[in-house]
Amino acid sequence: VVQAAGAGILMPLGSNVFMTLFPPHKRGAAMGMLGIAMILAPAVGPTITGYVIQNYDWHVMFYAMSFFGLVTLLLGTAWFRLTQPLSKPSFDALGVLFSTIGFGSLLYGFSEAGNDGWDSPIVISTIVIGLIGIAAFAMRELSMEDPMLNIRVLKVPEFSFTLFINVIVTMALFGGMLLLPIYLQSIRGFSPVDSGLLLLPGSLIMGITGPIAGRLFDRFGIRPLAIFGLTLMTYGTWELTQLNMDTSYYSIMGIYMLRSFGMAFIMMPIMTAGMNALPMKMIPHGNATQNTLRQVAGSIGTAILVTVMTRQTTAHLADDANQFTTLDPTLSQHLNDLGQQLGSSQAASTSWFTMLTKQATIQGITDAFWIATVLSALALILSFFLHGK
Template sequence: MNMTTKSPASGKVDTSNLKHTPILIALLLGAMVALLNETLLGNALTVLMKEFEVTASTIQWLSTAYMLVVGVLVPITALLQQWLTTRQMFLIAMVTFLAGTLIAGFAPTFSVLLIGRIVQAIATGLISPLLMNTILIICPPEKRGATMGLIALVMMAAPAIGPTLSGVIVDSLNWRWLFYIVIPIVIISIMIGMKYIQNVSELTRPKVDYPSILLSTLGFGGFVYSFSASGDLGWSDAKVYGALIVGLISLCIFVVRQLKIENPILELRAFKVPMFTLSVGLIVIVMMSLFSTMTLLPMFLQTVLLVTAFKSGIIMLPGSVISAIMGPIAGKLFDKFSPKVIIVPGIVLVGIAMFLFKGITPDTSMLQIIIMHSVLMVGLMFVMTAQTYGLNQLTPDLYPHGTALFNTLQQVAGAIGTAIFISKMSSGTTKYMESSANPLDPVEKLNGLTSGFQGAFALGLIFIIVAFIVSLFLKEEKEGVKEARVLQNEH
């Protein structure tokens, strides 16, 4: 069996004798089922409402609780990776996911199903940062782009395929098969991981600051919940603005504490690296637009064009397939060219797609929507290389913190982006209907909805313009820095 050792000179874990391919396969399979699971219930919510005789607001907790747990857990993964070996953390994550899947798949009541989803979310919060951190350690900087392209493939394709797969399974089998089908994949991932995954990072086991964990939980949890729930409850609801206030206060105290204590659970000094900070900002802005589009486009298809949830998933499938193909290609190009050559054109493509979506109408053909969505997804694959670029700027001791920051802020960006764009869509529709001479006319109602969607996509275009301006400040990493990182990884 391949074993990792520590270099006597530096105390750093030697990963040179590890078999990288099976390690990546195990981690990618784990991440794939975890991310697929985020959207797999999309087309089954109505069925589940009838099955368990619960309301729409209650059934929504299957998604809200999932996002909430992931948002709370991801920030502390940097600490967990300093206490647990790579093998331990992987097996804990995947066995936990398997347990959650079994609980959900055989759930006799809604409460048990919700518990299963929460257990799955715990595993998802662990596996994604672990995957990224492991790649940063075992892959040299000059090859990370291609490997990160595979991650981008999984991160984008798996959630996008979820609604389509969900529609097929719910129509042909029953909702429990949404959980049954992932069980063999999870077991295969566990078996490969047990055989090949060894520890790749040094265990420092720092002192655990429990107040920081509490503040992180209240801060990120309150923030994600408030924005996630605002769409259904509205900002005037006491639970929504109460959670936001608690979240903001907790986050402020959390940040101050992390900068003062000796062993922070999330090392914020990573933001002292300018290009890392810039790339994080870029990804957050783009991800806000992406999450909103992934929500708005199916809504437009189903409410304006009146297609079924299953058909809307089919319409979005080509873009997902194209993004899966382009992910590794974009990664390999990133390894060969400067960041601007890859990232800036990607933002331009996303901007073009947003501009086209801004003019969407009930007369827009399905083919046009497929093309626009495909352009968006191709551009996004190029933009996602900014994450690799940002993490490349950090020293190895900051890798777990850098991946935790990226994953945490993407969760926050998703919650904020979705809330902002849904709110913009709703307000645009309301404004149109208030000025309409005949608001009860079905045609006017359709025009009102269209106006709301157009306004939301126009806002998305503004966000992308901001991202384009930010991308112009990206700098190419100096060759000397790259060489130093290679030497640092070797010793």
Template sequence: MEKNQIQPIDINGNHFKRAGFVLVLMAGTFLTIINQTLLVTALPKIMSDLDINAIDAQWLITSFMLISGIMIPTSAFLLNTITNRTLFFVAMGSFAVGTVICALSTTYNTLLLGRIIQAIGSGLMIPLMQTLMFLVYPAERRGEAMGLVGIVIAFSPAIAPTVSGWIVDYYDWRYLFYILLPIVGVNILLAFFYMKNIINLTKPKLDFFSLFLSSLGLGSLLYGINVAGNVGWQNEITWISCIIGIVVIIIFSRRQLKITQPFLELRVFKSRTFTLSTIIVAIIFMTMIGSEILLPIYTQSIKEYSALQSGLILLPGALVLGVISPIAGKLFDKYGIKKIAMIGMLILTIASFPFLWLTKETAIWWIVCLYSLRMLGMGLVMMPLATAGINALPNELISHGSAINNTVRQVFASLGAAIMVGVMSATITRYSNDYEGISLPSLLKGLNNGFMSAFILIVIAFILCFLLKSPIYIKKEE
């Protein structure tokens, strides 16, 4: 085996150690992603401390998702304009500044500002890591690389509610940010030694109108979906925002296909493998995020567990996901995508069905086992599929593929939460007595129907898996 197959090479032709490079990337992305769901269980304490209502509190999460989602498509342009080392420091520096502001905040506006600055770094880090991980590993080991990516992307939001629940039960909510600061500092310090430039810059011309359309379209769509998750799909703001977002995104897409230097290269969708895998992964991810919202509602409202106990119920599944992701990556490298995807989807489908029949008497150990089995199925499918999709692209389109892959996943994650919570809320409204408020049977019916919507989506994703081909990892589509 040649030396350049063992060690990666930077843009100057110098070999460097992959381990340190990967560690810095994964740690940085883990810290930024965990903040997406870190405040979920802390919102009641923040509302009380800062004297704000539920709508204002929800904006601390919504704003993070919006800004992060808007920044993701921009990453493809930035990765070809400034060095990846500089972009890493910009992303982590922004996240660090935002974290300091959040930790020191004494007012709602200050906390919201800190979350927005954090989100800028998070939106850049996610596609940056995925692109660099693809380029720093040879083609025959990209499944392994994306298995490591899977640990970060799926594992970090899964453990955030548990960590958050423990901290807010015993300490001030600001410690959610204080504990991050020294870790962020150490990671930035290590990056000075281990982060290398591995992308040859093409320095495309910035099309400001495309940037405007991308931000407006994606921002409007994400805002509308998030509003739907909070107040329902019947709300005027929901429909107007979603329609504006969809129309602007269509205009943006048509422009990208016409200009010579597109802001975001949509021709990646010419790859059948990339298109199919992106859709399937997005559907699976939306059911994962939606389930992580519904299950705590069940355990806290029906089983009357605390936020910490509720988080601990999800923890074994998160651990299973973290363990299986790198294993699934190696299996992909060895056997290709179709077999492992079909096995993973079968496990996910079987494990999801019993959630349609939850009752107050359902044993917690049974829920923990089923949820862990669902995470096993997801771990076998998500990152191998993402790998197969991006592997089908030439190297010069990987940054665009990563940006699009993450953008679609971000939109579908918000959509999944809005659909499942929307179905639950509509069912509760239908079966509740106006004079008695929300009854236990109506809440259970709502939760079961919410999980039914997830099950239907999983079945659709399973069917789409039959359309996959399983090329050898080094084969590129024409």
């Protein structure tokens, strides 16, 4: 919780600084450079983590994080300088309380929905509490002359529209980032290191392409970039609906690279386009709103896709088992015969059930990727209505 609180403060600060220092016609390139850090670090992290966990004690990972955190703190203290006057807003304790209860409960409820189901009393109660808390927070902020978070930024049409597309893309993105490692490690049996290495090239391409996409945004605007990027992302996500037990390692890598290449043209540019629609004094509020809603969207997307995967896996397992026994009424005898050859009928039954379970899980994962494909396609359709060249 402490680590997350620190990250929650730091993440919007980078965007705020870049938005303040650079004029609108140069923000695309600047945000693209910022995207290198925001994208490459999460890309390299899982690969390094997998290697550490596989070869060393897991505590080593946190020792390294503490070291880099300390170095960053020292560098920031030495180099950062105040570039604009402080506004010194008053601390709104009640607003902090409402937002903490609201967003915290909502995120927890959606994160648990994928595991416990949407009908779980804990899930339902925490989501309801979260919605009430967010409503109270919104009413509190709207009633203040100098709010902690000015949600009136949502009244700016272009900002709200780009934010809506961003939320949809994030739902598809975060859920997909969870499903693919499940397929690679639980179904295909790849090690954490191999899984990380498979995903690494796509993430590297996304990070390297970010500055290029940023410069193109400054020149051509958001509309052509969003259409191009979401077309590739939609196609790449659709390709993931075709996964099976025989899909090659390098085919999956290529699909993920294509999908990541497309995402590079939408993630940072769509954020920049929304922020450019706001006056300078509203940029910190818009940035905080974007980051908050993206986190909520990621939790919702993950919960939805995991729920689809779980329920569809159960349904496919029942159907596959029923079809298998229907097509082969002598299955029991076959298993006994195979068991005699293996030395145990239980071993044969276990092998048969494992095979069906893996196949059903793949079907559940691909069904969830269909939902992600639909979300991506919806964002693509909406991108045609963006303002820009």
